[in-house]
Amino acid sequence: MLLTISTTHRPATDLGFLLHKHPERAQSFPISAGTAHVFYPRATEDACTVALLAEIDPIALVRGGATTLTQYVNDRPYAAGSQLAVALRTVFTTAMTGRCDARPELAQQPIPLSIRVPSLCSRGGIELVRRFFEPLGWQVDGEPVPLDAEIPGWAESRYVDVTLTGELRLADALRQLYVLLPALDGTKHYWVGQDEADKLLRAGDGWLAAHPEREAITKRYLEHRRTYVNYALERLGIDDEPEEPRVTEAPEQPESLAKQRQGSVLAALRAAGAQRVLDLGCGGGALLRVLMQEPSFTEIVGLDVSAKALDLAERRLKLDRLPDRQKDRIRLRQSSLTYADPSLTGYDAAVLMEVIEHLDEERLPALEHAVFGVARPRAVIVTTPNSEYNVRFETLPANTFRHSDHRFEWTREQFGRWADGVAERHGYTVRRLPVGAEDPEVGAPTQLAVFTEVAA
Template identity: 70%
Template sequence: MLLTITTTHEPATDLGFLLHKHPDRAQAFPVSAGNAHVFYPEAGPRRCTAALLVELDPVALVRGRAGGLSQYVNDRPYAAGSQLAVALRTVFGTALAGRCAARPELVDTPIPLEIAVPSLSAGGGADLVERLFAPLGWRVEATPVPLDEQVPGWGDSRYLSLRLRGQSRLATALSHLYVLLPVLDRGKHYWVGEDEVDKLLRAGEGWLAGHPERELISRRYLAHSRPLVDAALSQLAESDDTPPEELDDALAEPAVTAAPEAAEPLAVQRQGSVLAALRAADARRVLDLGCGSGMLLRLLLREPSFTEIVGVDVSTAALRAAERRLRLDRLPEAARARITLRQSALTYVDPALAGYDAAVLMEVIEHVDEQRLPALEHVVFAAAHPRTVVVTTPNAEYNVRFDNLAAGEFRHADHRFEWPRSRFREWADGVATRHGYRVRILPVGAEDPEVGPPTQLAVFTAEGGAA
């Protein structure tokens, strides 16, 4: 897969500063199932071109079951799609985030850009490419690639040669590619989970909410998962003040979901179970540890019984996303006074987390290396020692019920482990014994007679009921 970025902004070699890649050096970066290379075919004061070449091993793709591939002969190493988008984020992550210490004035400066993708996987053809990129200010040239240039009668392939020309901030241009390449490809090579909503909204900030094809973009980017698409469209509606009900027609076509369509989405069931546990504990002051983009915080804020809510995360980007989701700048003063966002690592003691009625670790522990769990245990159960702790985590046994998960594959690329029920019970019992808690294990979601529920939940209650 090849992508080139060219500018005639003078001096054109400033492109190297913006991309954080020196024009005089060829560099290689490991990516999933292969390597990405950055080099400059031309680098002069008037014209500079940076090339990103991604080499994927088709055998490794199949053995790793990335994207559910079963044949060594496939188009993934050659046709730009979700793998190229991930490589863009991996190699040009700082540029995508809009940071450049060497040339800070350039970050927000639109510069002339020409972007070329010689082989693009484009479900929907040239017409859809035009509909996606033209509203963003690009002049689009999408040319079908012939099946065989020497045999014109064979016609065109389903791939396009794409060329975009226009004036844009480099970070904005990269965000367009990061979102729209997988949308055109119609097939992501990794598990699409709840965090993909926040990835979409972060990458699409400033342009997606006003895009005439935002519904189609959301559906394809989120693999037609109805609960995820609903969440994305609702937040996009908030960002441009469009009533969410006006977007319902975007969901008219069938959506693929992990659970039967009549069932409540697992994310909703999980949040409901956590809320029920907090209500049963009569909690008033609550910590959401590893709050991420604030999905649970928004529900907690709706309940007046929670008088103090603190969202904690190590990621400043996640906290910014939570601030946007909660719309803190628009909350009434009384509601705003009830909630605080705090950056803190859950493997280091933070005295400010002590003294609360309850703490929630919702889908958090599996993102921590197992050898670091004792540190998290000490921080939460010994140092903070709330009266109630609620923990949820995936039940690894249930993974066989997800059709798009290969054997041994985790539900999320960032998971360090996923435990079966017996291992979670063993861990929970050990934590309770070591720190003076009682513990109950509860199911979340419909229980399968063979493999149990999709999510497992533990409610820890301090002996004596005192924090």
């Protein structure tokens, strides 16, 4: 297996400083199933290329554990993405950390890079390579590697000849390769356990959580082992979003309905000029994560009746790792939303995102009194499913709710009557907005109401 890294940064031989490998020396390093060789085919001030060649000994790879001939006679020892990732980590460990004692300023500087893997296993072809690398700033060029053009059906294989071009810190590029090479392959040459999940989190720090394909990357890197996938996703702060687990959003929507809801709520909070915000029924902290990224929110309070949900939110938000300045902005409290709590008065805005449908309808007056009568924030934002849209979810059985814990789901007319009544009883104006792609017959999948207190 071969991987080359090239740069035109001047002087290009600075690549040797970053990799801690001298351009004038060829070096070899033992790896678990063979030897990794590092050498420089080109090293001038204008252009420099380093090559990593992983030479695999298939006999050593399976010695002591081989039970069938296929463990020796197959492509896996030679082209496994995990083998190349192991070679990368073994040879360029220090470079992956971003440490360069000789040139520390250079290690923090993005430089032009061109990385080529002439035989990359991608179970999803070149399109999957693009989906994984392009969001990170890479330009992806490549083509399938033919097996035998003379044999029908053998013109293409799962291997691709790929070149990545971009301007990144070398440490970031190496960590991305370490994760994405085996993720593209989708299988590993060794057992996947808890330590692999931790390696993924370390190598993905700073980029994986924001990647649009983070869940697919995590699942493929960890070979779909549910325990470790769930652990990694939780540590990345990715919400499983229980609201639509079986009724995936309409295919034409560009992003998940959950993300669109969060974006709509955030836009409403900005429009209200809110600085101190209550997230009522915060659950596992999906919206809190979004609010924390908005510097204009000076105080954020998440409330939920479930201690388990609040523990999950604390872990997902990584509150124990936040700097004091960030930590001081957010508080989590256990409380029932139907209990009047005078300590919640004086906030600019409160959000009830996908909350009211989890209450029995006869308890809504108590929630209304607690939020609109006692807390009385200047603005209240409420989202709830539009039951009319349920017919558009092909996998949702007729006359059932989107989630097993929903006590009701309202039509647009029902939600409108409730919202108008609340506004009239408590001195608010209200406007309703759609969330998600609107269907001309049944409306949008989610309905949102923005209540604004009428000035005295």
